[in-house]
Amino acid sequence: MEIESFYLNILKESTSTIEEKFSLDIRLDAASLLITKNYFGDTDNQLSQSLIKSFFYVMAEKETKPSDVILINKGVLLAVTGSPIISALKELERNGVSLLCCGASLNYLKMREKLAAGYISNMYDIIEVLMKSKKVITI
Numbered sequence: 133m134e135i136e137s138f139y140l141n142i143l144k145e146s147t148s149t150i151e152e153k154f155s156l157d158i159r160l161d162a163a164s165l166l167i168t169k170n171y172f173g174d175t176d177n178q179l180s181q182s183l184i185k186s187f188f189y190v191m192a193e194k195e196t197k198p199s200d201v202i203l204i205n206k207g208v209l210l211a212v213t214g215s216p217i218i219s220a221l222k223e224l225e226r227n228g229v230s231l232l233c234c235g236a237s238l239n240y241l242k243m244r245e246k247l248a249a250g251y252i253s254n255m256y257d258i259i260e261v262l263m264k265s266k267k268v269i270t271i
Contacts, residue, residue, distance in 0.1 A: 162199050162266040170209040192221075197224060203233045208233045212247055215249075218248050
């Protein structure tokens with residue numbers, strides 16, 4: 133009950149954002165996103181594809197951004213010609229987010245020549261970025 137009262141009192145105090153209410157550290161500097169597929173969730177369907185699109189467009193608009201986005205396996209499909217999120221990825225790059233695309237994945241999927249955002253990377257670079265990151269968020 134004590135915890136419930138605490139949260140209710142905080143919510144009554146102001147209409148500020150949840151980050152301000154709970155003083156959350158929302159800075160993702162030195163955080164990396166590891167994207168392993170071109171959809172959100174366990175199943176590749178219209179909803180999952182819509183969610184990943186929304187995720188990247190919202191991230192491109194938000195002030196808080198990761199330092200790196202690593203696309204590996206089918207995640208590289210998000211950065212090739214015809215992907216519905218190319219403009220969001222390019223906006224992230226313009227805002228200083230490093231976008232690494234796994235060269236082995238691009239080769240396997242025969243998409244190397246269709247890369248439209250980010251740069252072709254290798255496992256050495258990917259591991260280097262992951263090991264230097266304070267946080268890694270896998271999607």
